[in-house]
Amino acid sequence: MKKQVKVVAAIIENEKNEILCALRAPDMSIPNMWEFPGGKVKTEESLQEALEREIEEELGCTIQAGDVFNRNVHEYDAFIIELIALKATLQAGTPEPKEHARLIWLKRENLNSLIWAPADIPAVEELTPSR
Numbered sequence: 001m002k003k004q005v006k007v008v009a010a011i012i013e014n015e016k017n018e019i020l021c022a023l024r025a026p027d028m029s030i031p032n033m034w035e036f037p038g039g040k041v042k043t044e045e046s047l048q049e050a051l052e053r054e055i056e057e058e059l060g061c062t063i064q065a066g067d068v069f070n071r072n073v074h075e076y077d078a079f080i081i082e083l084i085a086l087k088a089t090l091q092a093g094t095p096e097p098k099e100h101a102r103l104i105w106l107k108r109e110n111l112n113s114l115i116w117a118p119a120d121i122p123a124v125e126e127l128t129p130s131r
């Protein structure tokens with residue numbers, strides 16, 4: 001049976017209505033694809049606690065994690081992911097790519113110019129204006 005992982009990811013929007021996008025590094029799993037930063041939820045953690053911890057570790061800044069925006073179950077070749085995207089707001093510090101290859105802020109209408117990790121597509125679609 002494939003391993004199942006529960007992953008939280010942050011939809012962080014700045015004052016210019018841009019959303020933070022992160023490029024996975026060549027040495028990460030699912031390499032060279034764009035994602036919303038975050039990571040695996042530990043058993044004792046709430047979704048919000050997990051996301052706040054992961055963002056501190058990965059981006060070196062403090063966020064407040066809010067409500068669930070999108071949930072998607074996706075089957076990769078090697079594992080099954082439950083990807084839970086939460087809205088989040090920056091509280092302190094500036095996001096820096098400690099593990100990612102790059103970070104960029106993009107307007108919603110430009111999100112689909114990136115190559116996203118397949119599990120992220122429903123969240124990207126929900127964020128993207130239909131016309």
Ligand SMILES: Nc1nc2c([nH]c(=O)n2[C@H]2C[C@H](O)[C@@H](COP(=O)(O)OP(=O)(O)OP(=O)(O)O)O2)c(=O)[nH]1
Nearest residue numbers: 007009028029030035036037038039040117119120
């Ligand atoms: N953080 C994050 N991970 C995502 C997204 N979409 C997606 O498929 N993933 C996958 C990539 C990873 O395999 C897994 C999250 O693991 P992680 O970011 O905690 O990375 P990790 O180093 O702990 O895991 P791993 O590389 O050892 O598998 O979920 C996303 O939007 N954000």
